[in-house]
Structure formats: C-alpha cells, structure tokens
Amino acid sequence: MAPQESPQAQVAETAPGTKAPSVRSEVGALRTVLLHRPGTEVERITPSNMDQLLFDELLWVEHAQLEHDAFAKVLGGLGVEVLYVEELLAEVVADPEVARAVVERHVTDRTCGPQAVERVRDLLLDTEPRQLVEHLIGGVTVEEVGPGDGLVTAVSGPSEMLLQALPNAVFTRDSSAWIGEGVVLSPMNRLVRRRETDLLRTVYSHHPRFAEHPIWFGGEVTDYFPATFEGGDLLVVGDRGLAVGMSERTSPAGVEALATALFDAGVVDRVLAVDLPKVRAAMHLDTIVTQVDVDAFITYPTMTASLRSYAVTPRPGGGIHVAERQGFVQGLAWAAGLDHARAIEPALGSVRAEREQWNDANNTLAVSPGVVVAYERNVATNEILETAGVTVHTIPSYELPRGRGGPRCMSCPVQRDPLGT
Template identity: 50%
Template sequence: MFTVSSEIGRLRQVLLHRPDLELLRLTPANKDDLLFDEVLWAKRARQEHDVFADALRERGVQVHYLADLLAEILKIDDARAQVLDHTASEAALGPTLAGPVRAVLDDMDPQTLTRHLIGGLTKAELGLAVHNLLLSAVDDGDFVLAPLPNHLFTRDPSAWIYGGVTLHPMAKAARRRETVHLGAVYRHHPMFTGDGLPVWYPGTDFALPSLEGGDVHVLGDGVVLIGMSERTTPQAVELLARRLFTAGAAREVIAARLPRRRAFMHLDTVMTMVDRDTFTVYPELPPLRSYSLTPGNDHGLEVLVHENESLFPAIARALGLSRVHVLTADQDIRAAEREQWDDGDNVLALEPGVVVAYERNVTTNTMLRRNGIEVITIPGGELGRGRGGPRCMSCPLQRDEVTPMKEATP
C-alpha cells in the first residue's frame, strides 16, 4: 500500500506532526540543546502548520498526524512496552529512577502519554518522592524527559524508499527518541502491519552509523540520491545501499558530499527535485563531489564505489537523460544566503512540476514560476524559524508511480 518511488510522483498520503506542547517548552536557555536557533511562537506556528496541512488536503493528499498514530498504538500493550522500554531505560534515567518513571508513564492514558512523550515531563509533573541522584540534581521545572520539538520535521526519523522504510539512528541525542516513536508506529499500527513491511535500515539500533531523512532523495527508476552531511555518514550510505541492492529495491545510489556546516545540515537544505528532470538549487552551492554505488554481483552483497566527475551529469546518466535542469535564483550572495536560511530550496513536490514553498522566499518562488513550476505558497514566519521548509516537515508515505522520461530521438 505504501510506496515512494520518486520525489515528484503525485503525493497521496503524508505524515505530519502538528506542533504542540513541545514548542511551548522551547526557551532561550534550552533551545541550543534542543537544536533550535530561535524560540518559536507556538500558537502562530500551529496556525501556519494548519495552513500547510490544508494546502495538501486541497490537492487531494491524505494527511496523517504522528501524535494521533502514536496515541492509537499506545493502547496496544506490546507497542506501549516497546516505546517505554527505550524511553524509561536505566541508561536514560539510572537504575533507581527508571522503574518509578516507567510506572508513572504506564499509568497514563494514551493521549496524556503521547503528549508527554513528545512534549516532555518535568520533575514537578513526575511527582515522585524517591531518593535518586538524578532527581536530586535538578529543580522542579527541569525536565526528566526532554521535549522533542524537532518532531515537527517528520522527514528526518524515517524515509520511505521503493516499498520499504528506513528508520534512522539520528546524529544528535536530542532527536533519537523520535525514531523510537516512528519504529513503534510502523511496527504496530494497523495501517502498516498488513503487508510485512520491509525495513531497509533498522535505526532504533543506535549503534548503527547515523542517517537522516533530509539527506535521502528517491529520484525514481531505481535511483536514490543521499547526502553525506554533518548528520548522515558515509558508512550509513554504504550499509543502506547494500540492503537496497540485496533486496532488489534499487539499482544505484548516488552519494553527494556536503560541507560539514549547519547551513548545509541536510541535502534538502540546498536542493530538491521539482520535476522529472529538474532541481531547484541554492545559487551559492559549491560543486559537490559525488560517488555512484552499484551492486558488484547478482546478489548485491558487494558494493562498488565510483567517483563521478560531477553530480548533476551523474544524476542524468543514472536516470537515462542527456541532462537535468538546474534552476537557481538570480540574486546576490546576501539575498541567496537569506533565502537559503529561510529554506527557499526546501520545497515539497505534490506532483511533477507542482511544489509547496514558504511565501517569504519571493525570489526563488518567482524563478520557479518563470521556469514553469507551479508554486503553492504557505506562511512560514514562525515555522521557518525552526530552519525547516515544507519538505522537512513532511514524510511522504505514498506517491504515484512516475514513468521515467524518454529522450526524444532526432
């Protein structure tokens, strides 16, 4: 039922997370630890997110909310146990506190538990009178269970690739519980349990090399593009490529090496696919070294790595095209940096040639329209301050197949 075999096939179903308590708990004091640059106005962020969801629905996309799915599976004993085994472990809380916290969480109804799993739990809310080193070291307003404001970016903890899903061991500890929630949803929710869902990368094993969904681009026709960024490691790319090859799910993985800077956190912060042969790209993006990974034998257990001369010709070759179109906005370096900071190139394709973008990125949106791309704009005054655009805030679950383009014969 669920398959994503391209970046631009007509989007049918998507997973979002509507911001809630976790954004209310973002402060100037904790924002850096929680990987945010700014403190968002939570009410306005929710309003903007509702506009985003409505824009998708108006184009026929079925929207699923992560918190709803999580609350539904927490009614299932095995699912609740799976989540709490990770959340209230001795490694996370210490041996004298893990049991009491587990008991408090287990006593919550599914909606309340979901709210605190995502929104966090303070010492005062925990209400435990136990002798414990962790509790003795924190004040009543401090978190025993940290909030997860980055759940807003549903793209990162998992990705759907050609009929299977990857679960991602996130690079930063502040985000790893997100993957626990997605892993439990995919394993236990009736939406996903009927067809023996293949898991290409079991990211709830946090010993695995880090991989994040903002770096994973399913280009179509058996080709996957993955950024090697500050969040996604070369080792993870090779492991995922081998798994896709052995399953026959992909025939080539192209790895692009990004500068290891926050401004280039993921590949989709600097480029996204907007049509069958077209990408929108940050104008100041330096040439990226890239590598093609292919199966070395019939079983795919051997992975061959070949360095490409240039990224976009390698993409064109892999897709059977003479070239791909690279669209960049004509603007000076400061304007380009501003729109890249505001996720000007982080757009979500709803079908070939139709994308959702933040309205504030006027220059990039105008450039796309002049090149025949329909741009549906949404407000991003608050959401954009989280440093993630429409692609970051969405995890596609189902897209229509897209017929590979055929070059015209002379």
C-alpha cells in the first residue's frame, strides 16, 4: 500500500478493541509498544564482523533473550501491550505479493551478486512466513543457499552472509518513531541498518493495524540517504514539540528535512535541534538525556553542560526559522511547551558517572509520568532518580547493554495516553 498522498488526511480507527496509534509525549501512560526479541541475527555476530555490525562485544544470545523477555514482562505487568516486529511482519508477508516485493527489494545484485540472486530469493520464498521473517532479520549464509555459480559464492566460506543479518533490529526506537497520529521512518546513517527501516515500512504500510495511518516522513523506498536521522535522536517532549539530536548518525540536513515535513503536515510547531558531540558515548540524544516526568529530564551533565541548541520553527508561508537558544534544559522546556523544566543530574564521581553513562544509565523508558524502566546495573543513577521522586522498575542487564542501548533504545512506543488524562 502506497503512503498516503496527503499527511493531513483523516486518521482511521484501528481494529476493534485497540486504540489508534498516537504519541504526543515521552511520558504519557504507555499503552502499546513495539519490540523485537533478539534472535538468529545476534548469533551471526563474530569477532571478525562485530565492528561492521556496530557491536563492541559479543552477546550471550540465550541470556540476552531472557533479559529481553524480562523487559517485556515488566512492561506487560505495568499494563502495556507488547507487540513484536517479527510477529507483525510474519502476518504481513503471509500475503505472497507482499512477500515477493520485500524479498526482491532486499535480495538484489548488490547484496549477494547477480549469480546468487535467484537462488537466495527462491530459498526465502519457499519458506513459511515466520521462517521468511527469520531470514530477513537473521540473514542468509552461503551454506544455507548451497553451491552454485558466481564469484561471490566461489570466494566465500560457508558461514559468510549473502544477505546480511540485522542484529541492531533489537533497537526498535531507531528505525521508526510515532509522532502524533503518524509515524516517521528513519533514513539510517549506517548502511548495515538501512534494511531495518524497510521492514518497518512494510509493516506500517500493509498491516491492518497501521496501514491507514500516515507516514509523515520516509514512506518512499530509496537506496540513497545523504540526509540522515535516527529515532534515538528524536524525543517527543511535548504535544507540539520535539527535541532532535544532531549526532554522529543524525545530520543537520536530516533534522531540517524532518522538521520541514512535520511543519508542513501540521504535526508539531517547535523543534529543538541539539548539537551533540560526535562520539560513540553520545551516539544518540537519548544516551545522554531522557524525559522521566512531565517537567523532568535526567541528563549527563559532563556532556549536556556545553551543548549548543537551536530553536527551529516554521515561517508563515513556508520555510523555517532558526535561532540559537541559551541553556539546554531551558530549550527542552521551550520545546515541551513548559514554563520551566528540572534537570536530574547524577552527581557521581567522574569514573562512576562515565561507567554508568556507558551502560545507558540515562536511557530510561517512561511508562507514565514519574515512572520509568531502567537497567538494574546502574545502581547509583537509579537511586538518584528515586531520590528525585521517580519510580524505577529495573530489568536484568548483564548482556543487553553490550549492544550499547537501554530500555528506551529497545522500544518504539506506538500509543500513549495524552497528558492530563
């Protein structure tokens, strides 16, 4: 199903018994969230390819799955409906036409070489939907396809990938983000992650739960993304406002393109663009700041104290206006439509602060105002949050943090209650 021509079109109701997607804050009561349980794709990470796949360490897969299951259980216990990307995608590719279209987009001359294309496509299309999805996310090896002509298979070992795995798919926040009653799809910065976005595009375009809801940005299929942004840099801080990080993975051109599209669609009217250090430890905005209450943000002051930020607003008649703002937290308050905001700044010793920030201490997921999910290993930061009046639900965190992402990174909110309800 093609993206809607006009993002101003009426948003349809979802299936009976479910609420329509809507996200107008970071902290409104979370009702529905989209996760991906790590699987075969994480087993494909090896010491020789982990840099290419954006991992710093190897994960103990079975333990990572248990931790992820615990995450989902905590969310379910707090009244959140948990959806899984892999299950939704399997429902969609049960339609043979959709399955063929996806496979033809993902398996091309450029992914596995001209001689192997048809063999890889045949392998995928001859499987049942769940197995097809496992391959689309987990990849396809030379051994799985079997011998055949072509240079690629001639020089590749049996475990080498003809279709690359997507181990970062566990971080569902990055590839898409719901803003208002529609969704934006991320033109990802790293080549190894771009197929993730197309899989989400397939779900949102074809699954009956989402297909009638607008795609504000990224509805088209394209191979070239000179202007990029990723969902970890997008914070829906208020009903009409966003904070967007300009990081090593989100470019100023990407922020400007996104802001313009959202302004044109009438979705938001305030965007705070935050110039982040271009370093691994500040990969996305949500690694150094997340919202934990209506007026409160947890920040990493070592980095946030010196950030430059810019107020981006629409000009009457078209275009945008940009003005530098003084004070990062004051800028967050402006974007959120608040008179003021408070920063919860962990006053830890430099070594402990750096250790906990590296383990995503600030990457919390709010499930309602003043209630968050966080990694249990970040003991000091969690205590500081609780001292500030925030209720912290912790989840096991031996293996999942090795992927460099916390509870917020691993979740894509689909429906939150409006604040004040």
